[in-house]
Amino acid sequence: MAQTIGKIGVLVGVMLLCHTGYSVSQHLQFLRYNEDEFTSLPLDMVLEALLGVALAIWGASATKTFKEIRAVEDIACKSYESFFNRPNFMTFNHRGKKLFGMTN
Template identity: 40%
Template sequence: MSHPLKKVAIIVGLACIVHAGFSAAQHRSFVRLTEQEFSSLPLDIVVQSILGLFLASYGILMVSGDFKNIQVNADMKEKSFETVGNRFAFCTFEHRGKALYSRQ
């Protein structure tokens, strides 16, 4: 499937999901107006929502491209064993405590 057709698959899948949602809401209001007991949604609404989900998921996975491998040790290659435990991202030296507790 070429790239524009994959985007069309996403749009059609999302449109199916939205249409199934509106159909479900309309069916629910119809059941309330006729004072029937609600047991479940009609089969066509369920099939449409599942088909839309699979079509949109397929299109999104095909457009997104290849997945990249997660390398856990990529950051650790340049660091020595002594610096592994240092976490400077969590240290803050400029904070309100200096202004609150300074002697004037």
């Protein structure tokens, strides 16, 4: 239950930040259109951005899906040879068959 609330918090926080970015771009376009000078952002945009950041950080910390910074627990159960095992880079259909006269 807490994970879904956290995910919703992150989603709402990111949506608030996107809305703030859109509002800021509209505000700057309005200032350019009226040929006004930019002094600062309106207070509601600043507060909306701060609320979005706070909500996204709270939601990310509420999901509790973090791993340890030290990977000792993950590494302790693996052998040394398994660190260099990269099955994604193994290829068995290569030109070595033609090179060594294997015809299959």
